[in-house]
Each structure stands twice: as structure tokens, then as C-alpha cells.
Amino acid sequence: MRYRIVMLLTIVLGALLQQFLPTWPLFGGIKPPILAALTLYYALRRNAGEMWLAVFAAALLQDGLDLGSFGPALIAFPVIGLLANRIRNEVFADGIFTQLFFGAVIGLFTTLIALFVYAVTGQRPLFFGLAVLRLVSSVLLGMATLPVVSQIVNRLEVFIPERRGYGWQ
Amino acid sequence: MYAVAAALLLAVVFVPLPSLTLKSKGAVRGTIAGAERGTSGIWQWFTEAAAAVRGIGGAVERNRELSQELVRTQAELNKLSDVEADNVRLRRAFDFFHQKPFGMVPCDVVSRNISGWWSSVRIGKGRKHGIQENQAVISPDGLVGRTTEVTAFASEVLLVSDPACRVSAKLKRVDVFGLVRGAGTTLSGQPKARIEFINKDVEIRVNDEVVTSGLGAFPKGVHIGYINKVHRDASGLFQHAELIPRATVGLLDYVFVVSEAQKEPAR
Structure with missing residues (x-):
């Protein structure tokens, strides 16, 4: 129970931080995918129940605090959680190259899903150049965000006694 | 089971249910509103402290x-x-001294857009404070945007620079109407908008002032920005021009929502 509460609080803090971080025009206005990184972090280290809790908390916060209809995160985060949870015993989640690779993948995937949802629902005008800039930026931001988020949450969890539930350990 | 869950999810995403969506978002935003205000205060304190430290040098x-x-x-x-x-x-x-053409609700900006896909900010007042959707939001620098997705205690403000924000406007010097539409931001971070559907026979000059026309939800004569580039198309019926919406440049701390409910008749 304690782990779940800390996990939910971490996700809420992640959402607040993602909101307050400024956007960089050079990155197409895309924000660092902190909530997607947290989803992946918990999916790679927790059991299925806790993974789904993290997935839906993060997705509801991301889409609930964003403008427009529910969608981009509600589609992307469950897919990220499900796939990562399945392969969690086969990857070294704390390896820097693993994190860089997965960071790039989640950045690209969440932006692709957002582009798809906004294109289908017509909520955002799509310009080819801006879309490409955002895709490239999301890869870079994902690679930068996931290792940092993983380090911070790892250090945070050290303070919680009776550490358990890590699938790959 | 996954097929059912996926179908349900796709229905949530692609079947438009605005009132249900707004209620769900209201619940999420209401839950996090307190934390948002606290974080906003801490963030502002850090920003001011950093500015003070930079100033010492x-x-x-x-x-x-x-x-x-x-x-x-x-x-x-x-x-x-x-x-x-x-x-x-x-x-x-002319007895204009005490004239108040519209009432205003002062609001703190509590957060910015979480994904970066929209040019918007969230203000810490909502329906309970008399704010409704599609009301104009202004600051001392001019038009900021319009309210959208108003929940009980918070409202989203779609900035003038967002492509989804459209405002009926006019060129003050020549008194010609047009439509201002957001155009995102430049690579240097400058918000931009463009005024469209201006008769091509009208001469637009750089630095011409663009103000709201008074048509629609926006009050008349609110400053939007100055023209900085004119595009003329000899083959078209209209011309358009780019402008910088000054009120959305930089970080916004507080804004005013123009409230129709508090409207006072001009004396």
C-alpha cells in the first residue's frame, strides 16, 4: 500500500513538474515526457496490478490536464505499460543504454499517437515541418528524460523500507 | 478482454461527448487544483529569486x-x-471619465499546458466565480485569448497565438475588418498570429495597430498587436499580414476575464 501511495504521489508530482516546465520553441514546443517516463519506469519494475494503476493515473492526469478530448495518453500509456511489463524480465532496466533506447521509443510513440489522434479528430492543424520537428524533438527529450526520472525515482524509493516487487531482481 | 478494453478506449477517444469529457476533466483538475496553486507559488518564488540573483552581478x-x-x-x-x-x-x-464598458474578473495564472500541443494557460477561477466559456481574457498589454473548458474552480485560456483561437479584429488606422488567427510561435519563441481576409485594395503598413472589432464575444477596441509583415497575393481577393500578439509574449502572472455579467451601461 505504501508503495502505491508513493507511486501515485510521484506521478502527481511528475504531472505538476511537466506542467510548469517551459516549452522550448526549438523543440517544436514539446514538453519533456515525464509522465510517459514514469509509466515506463513502473511498468518495467512492478507487477501488472501496480503497472495498470500507474498507467491510468498518469494517462488521466496527462489527458485530464490537457486541452481537447481524452485521447493521446489514454491510448499511448496502456500500450507502453503493457509491452514494457511483458518484457521486464528480459531487459536490464537500470542500464543507461536501455534507458536511452526506451526513452527515445516512448518519446516517439507518444508523439506519433498524439499526431494520429489530433489528425483523426481534427483538433489541431497539422503542418509537415512542425510534425517532423516534434517527432525528432520527442526522441531527444525522451532520451534525456527517462534516465533522469529513473535516477530520481530510484533514489526516492531507497528511502522506503521493505523494498520489494522488482520483477527483474 | 484486451479487445473489449481497446474498443472501450477507442470509443472514449473518438466518440465526442463534450459534457462528459468536461465533467471528467473537472474532476481531475479539481483534485489537483490545490497542489497546482501551491506549486505555482513555489515556482514563482524560485523564478523571482533566480532573477534577483542574476541582478546582483x-x-x-x-x-x-x-x-x-x-x-x-x-x-x-x-x-x-x-x-x-x-x-x-x-x-x-465628453463624460467618459467614469465609463466602464465591461466588468473584469482578476485571475491568477496557475499553470501552463501539460503537453505543449496547445498554446494555453490555466487560471485559478472557474464557473463558481462567474466565468463562462468563450469570454475574452485580457491583460494590461492587450488581448490574451479566450476561456475554454471552464470547470468549477479553474478555466483554460486558449491564447491568441494558438491556431484554434480566432478573433474578429480590425486595423485601427484604416478601420478595416479582418480575422485574427493564431499561428503558433517562431523558433525564437515569439508568439505570432495573422490577420486574414483583408480586402487587397486596402493598404496595410508595418506597425499598424490591430484591435478587436467588437463582433462576437470580445469587447471592442482591445489591443491585439502590431503588424510586422504584410503578404500580398496579386491573384487573390484578399491579403493577410503577420502580427505579434504582445500580451502573450513572456510569462503571464495574472490576467482579467471580461465578464458579460458585470457589464455596466455606458453613461
Whole structure:
């Protein structure tokens, strides 16, 4: 129970931080995918129940605090959680190259899903150049965000006694 | 089971249910509103502290600049006091001095957009404070945007620079109507918008002022920005121009929502 509460609080803090971080025009206005990184972090280290809790908390916060209809995160985060949870015993989640690779993948995937949802629902005008800039930026931001988020949450969890539930350990 | 969950998810995403979506978002935003305000305060404190620390290094230079500025301002003030006296006399003559064409609700900006896909900010007041959707949001620098997705205690403000924000406007110098539409931001971070559907026979000049026309939900005569580039298409019926919406440049701390409910008749 304690782990779940800390996990939910971490996700809420992640959402607040993602909101307050400024956007960089050079990155197409895309924000660092902190909530997607947290989803992946918990999916790679927790059991299925806790993974789904993290997935839906993060997705509801991301889409609930964003403008427009529910969608981009509600589609992307469950897919990220499900796939990562399945392969969690086969990857070294704390390896820097693993994190860089997965960071790039989640950045690209969440932006692709957002582009798809906004294109289908017509909520955002799509310009080819801006879309490409955002895709490239999301890869870079994902690679930068996931290792940092993983380090911070790892250090945070050290303070919680009776550490358990890590699938790959 | 996964197929059912996926179908349900796709239905949530692609079947438009605005009222249900707004209720769900209201619940999420209401839950996090307190934390948002607290974080907003802490963030502002850090920003101000960082600005203060940055200022220490250049204090001497800044002091010199301020001294020069003071002398220049005093000279200007002497000149302006005569103009102000005339201004006050004329205002009294036309009985405009106490005129308040619309009521305003002051609001703190509590957060910015979480994904970066929208140019928007969230303000800490909502339906409970008399705010409704599609009301104009202004700041001392001019038009900021319009309210959208108003929940009980918070409202989203779609900035003028967002492509989804459209405002009926006019060029003040020539009194010609057009439509201002957001155009995102430049790579240097400058918000931009464009005024469209202007008759191609009208001469638009750089630095022409663009104000709201008064049509639609926006009050009349609110400053939007100045023209900085004109595009003329010889083959088309219309021309368009780019402008920088000044009120959305930089970080916004507080804004005013123009409230129709508090509208007072002009005397």
C-alpha cells in the first residue's frame, strides 16, 4: 500500500513538474515526457496490478490536464505499460543504454499517437515541418528524460523500507 | 478482454461527448487544483529569486542605466503633465471619465499546458466565480485569448497565438475588418498570429495597430498587436499580414476575464 501511495504521489508530482516546465520553441514546443517516463519506469519494475494503476493515473492526469478530448495518453500509456511489463524480465532496466533506447521509443510513440489522434479528430492543424520537428524533438527529450526520472525515482524509493516487487531482481 | 478494453478506449477517444469529457476533466483538475496553486507559488518564488540573483552581478551597471532613465523620464513627465491636463479636461467634457464598458474578473495564472500541443494557460477561477466559456481574457498589454473548458474552480485560456483561437479584429488606422488567427510561435519563441481576409485594395503598413472589432464575444477596441509583415497575393481577393500578439509574449502572472455579467451601461 505504501508503495502505491508513493507511486501515485510521484506521478502527481511528475504531472505538476511537466506542467510548469517551459516549452522550448526549438523543440517544436514539446514538453519533456515525464509522465510517459514514469509509466515506463513502473511498468518495467512492478507487477501488472501496480503497472495498470500507474498507467491510468498518469494517462488521466496527462489527458485530464490537457486541452481537447481524452485521447493521446489514454491510448499511448496502456500500450507502453503493457509491452514494457511483458518484457521486464528480459531487459536490464537500470542500464543507461536501455534507458536511452526506451526513452527515445516512448518519446516517439507518444508523439506519433498524439499526431494520429489530433489528425483523426481534427483538433489541431497539422503542418509537415512542425510534425517532423516534434517527432525528432520527442526522441531527444525522451532520451534525456527517462534516465533522469529513473535516477530520481530510484533514489526516492531507497528511502522506503521493505523494498520489494522488482520483477527483474 | 484486451479487445473489449481497446474498443472501450477507442470509443472514449473518438466518440465526442463534450459534457462528459468536461465533467471528467473537472474532476481531475479539481483534485489537483490545490497542489497546482501551491506549486505555482513555489515556482514563482524560485523564478523571482533566480532573477534577483542574476541582478546582483549587474547591479552597478543597472544603477547607471536607471539614473539615466530617471533623468529622461522626468523630462518626459514635465512634457506629459500639460498633455494630461488637456486630456482630463476633454474626458470630463465628453463624460467618459467614469465609463466602464465591461466588468473584469482578476485571475491568477496557475499553470501552463501539460503537453505543449496547445498554446494555453490555466487560471485559478472557474464557473463558481462567474466565468463562462468563450469570454475574452485580457491583460494590461492587450488581448490574451479566450476561456475554454471552464470547470468549477479553474478555466483554460486558449491564447491568441494558438491556431484554434480566432478573433474578429480590425486595423485601427484604416478601420478595416479582418480575422485574427493564431499561428503558433517562431523558433525564437515569439508568439505570432495573422490577420486574414483583408480586402487587397486596402493598404496595410508595418506597425499598424490591430484591435478587436467588437463582433462576437470580445469587447471592442482591445489591443491585439502590431503588424510586422504584410503578404500580398496579386491573384487573390484578399491579403493577410503577420502580427505579434504582445500580451502573450513572456510569462503571464495574472490576467482579467471580461465578464458579460458585470457589464455596466455606458453613461
